[in-house]
Amino acid sequence: MKIDFSLIKDGIISHRRRILVTAGVVIFFLLLALTMFFVGKSHTLLLNNTDVEVNGKLYKAFDIEEIIIDEDNVIEGSYPGIIDEILVVGQSHHIKISYYDEDDDLNQVEVSFNVPVSERMMNVSLPVLAAHSTEESLWLTHFEPISISSEEEEEVITDEFSM
Amino acid sequence: MIKDKFKNISESSKKALKSYSNDLKTTLTTKPTAAGVKKFLFNNIVPIMFIIIGIFGIIFSGFTPTAIINEMLTRLARNSFLVVSLLIPIMAGMGLNFGMTLGAMAGQIGLLLITEWGVVGVPGLLLAAIISTPISVLLGWWCGTILNKAKGREMVTSYIIGFFVNGVYQLIVLFMMGSVFPIKSEILLPRGYGIRNMVNLTGVRRVLDNLIPLKIGVVQIPIATFLLIAGLCFFIMWFRKTKLGQDMRAVAGDMEVARASGIKVERTRVLAIIISTVLAGYGMIVYLQNMGTLNTYNSHSQVGMFSAAALLVGGASVAKANIRNVFLGVVLFHLMFYVAPYAGKNLIGEAQLGEYFRVFVSYGVITIALVIYEISHRRETALQARALRESTEGGK
Numbered sequence: 001m002k003i004d005f006s007l008i009k010d011g012i013i014s015h016r017r018r019i020l021v022t023a024g025v026v027i028f029f030l031l032l033a034l035t036m037f038f039v040g041k042s043h044t045l046l047l048n049n050t051d052v053e054v055n056g057k058l059y060k061a062f063d064i065e066e067i068i069i070d071e072d073n074v075i076e077g078s079y080p081g082i083i084d085e086i087l088v089v090g091q092s093h094h095i096k097i098s099y100y101d102e103d104d105d106l107n108q109v110e111v112s113f114n115v116p117v118s119e120r121m122m123n124v125s126l127p128v129l130a131a132h133s134t135e136e137s138l139w140l141t142h143f144e145p146i147s148i149s150s151e152e153e154e155e156v157i158t159d160e161f162s163m
Numbered sequence: 164m165i166k167d168k169f170k171n172i173s174e175s176s177k178k179a180l181k182s183y184s185n186d187l188k189t190t191l192t193t194k195p196t197a198a199g200v201k202k203f204l205f206n207n208i209v210p211i212m213f214i215i216i217g218i219f220g221i222i223f224s225g226f227t228p229t230a231i232i233n234e235m236l237t238r239l240a241r242n243s244f245l246v247v248s249l250l251i252p253i254m255a256g257m258g259l260n261f262g263m264t265l266g267a268m269a270g271q272i273g274l275l276l277i278t279e280w281g282v283v284g285v286p287g288l289l290l291a292a293i294i295s296t297p298i299s300v301l302l303g304w305w306c307g308t309i310l311n312k313a314k315g316r317e318m319v320t321s322y323i324i325g326f327f328v329n330g331v332y333q334l335i336v337l338f339m340m341g342s343v344f345p346i347k348s349e350i351l352l353p354r355g356y357g358i359r360n361m362v363n364l365t366g367v368r369r370v371l372d373n374l375i376p377l378k379i380g381v382v383q384i385p386i387a388t389f390l391l392i393a394g395l396c397f398f399i400m401w402f403r404k405t406k407l408g409q410d411m412r413a414v415a416g417d418m419e420v421a422r423a424s425g426i427k428v429e430r431t432r433v434l435a436i437i438i439s440t441v442l443a444g445y446g447m448i449v450y451l452q453n454m455g456t457l458n459t460y461n462s463h464s465q466v467g468m469f470s471a472a473a474l475l476v477g478g479a480s481v482a483k484a485n486i487r488n489v490f491l492g493v494v495l496f497h498l499m500f501y502v503a504p505y506a507g508k509n510l511i512g513e514a515q516l517g518e519y520f521r522v523f524v525s526y527g528v529i530t531i532a533l534v535i536y537e538i539s540h541r542r543e544t545a546l547q548a549r550a551l552r553e554s555t556e557g558g559k
Contacts, residue, residue: 040283041282
């Protein structure tokens with residue numbers, strides 16, 4: 001490659017190089033920020049073990065021996081009507097449920113699923129999951145927490161010395 | 164003839180060397196003089212005072228040595244990064260950068276956003292640091308540009324800039340978050356806009372401290388945080404030797420001489436403030452992950468004052484500071500912070516007295532350090548003037 005030294009003398013190449021390096025650094029940090037966002041994004045899963053009706057069919061809650069999520073989070077023993085809350089990090093997860101069916105036989109269901117990055121809270125209907133583990137849209141649904149606005153406004157203190 | 168000249172020169176240098184070695188021998192063998200002791204005490208009055216207060220505090224507080232060591236390690240990990248961020252502006256002759264609160268606010272905005280987005284753990288801390296960086300750079304550049312217009316009054320100017328930016332921060336956090344910038348999580352005030360007074364940083368609480376856990380007996384050592392601080396210290400040591408570091412020292416020495424030798428004085432000073440502000444932002448993130456809760460409207464306001472006080476307690480002045488001052492200062496200052504309320508309670512039965520004591524001592528120490536610096540600066544100037552006068556008169 002032939003270098004035009006007059007350009008270096010004029011500082012054009014060094015200026016271009018500086019812009020390229022700055023742009024490279026900015027892009028690197030943007031990518032790093034995006035990666036950190038996706039890697040560290042947490043989601044609250046509501047493990048809902050209550051009776052639920054989906055498409056006209058009733059799914060009954062059951063006794064649970066153990067729920068394992070991503071091998072780290074273990075919930076031991078749960079009963080019908082109980083909703084457990086669990087915080088998971090990232091989008092891809094694995095759930096394993098050991099439960100007793102109507103005949104009191106111990107069954108196991110295991111499934112991997114993805115939580116959309118935009119979702120803060122998701123409802124996992126365990127009875128539906130046990131029946132249709134492959135149909136994610138049936139048992140993994142969006143959950144919107146009800147915000148209760150208190151009558152009493154929180155006083156904001158912007159200066160601790162009240163100056 | 165040339166040989167004789169060389170002979171004369173070599174004899175004179177031999178004499179000079181002999182007299183120097185005699186002087187050195189005298190300095191090393193003779194006992195310290197009263198004037199020397201007085202000078203040492205005068206130069207180190209603040210750390211000496213704090214060592215005495217610390218010893219009394221330890222005795223009267225009734226704390227066990229293990230409890231004190233544990234607390235000191237926690238506070239060292241929590242505060243050192245913030246205090247180190249003050250070193251670079253001092254290196255550039257700009258005094259204590261009270262404008263570090265700007266960086267602290269940027270760090271807090273980073274933490275507020277990751278809490279809102281639910282990004283947790285080390286990725287959360289890194290994301291907060293990445294968010295705080297451009298805000299810190301922008302604020303640091305702006306602050307540095309203003310400080311260039313207020314040469315010689317950098318400390319008071321940066322202090323007032325801190326108040327001004329605090330107002331802007333409050334406008335953004337108290338009124339624009341939720342109304343202009345979408346905030347949906349529980350950090351939002353019930354009225355629908357503005358952030359709550361206290362924000363729980365549960366997602367990043369002690370994440371860095373517990374990354375590499377080490378427990379010796381009951382003493383917990385946050386290894387990862389200390390490694391980060393050590394890395395920063397090495398960066399500062401390396402930075403002093405770089406071209407920019409040397410430029411900063413030259414600017415601190417004499418701005419006009421530095422300018423004459425081709426150094427871009429204004430640019431160098433702005434860079435010093437930018438680096439300090441960015442580091443203060445990271446320092447605030449380290450500080451708050453250790454605390455675990457963010458006092459949205461007050462956490463940053465006292466950070467500049469307490470960090471400056473800690474550095475001065477370590478024996479630094481507004482013109483000279485090093486890493487040794489940082490660690491000694493953090494230990495002594497926070498030892499006083501920790502033991503004073505309990506010592507006050509045990510002595511007078513009033514813990515509140517200790518609280519007042521530590522607040523007025525932190526402000527008082529800054530005053531003492533500034534007064535001492537001014538006295539020694541004036542004394543030095545007078546001595547230099549006298550020496551110049553004597554040499555001029557001798558010449559006549």
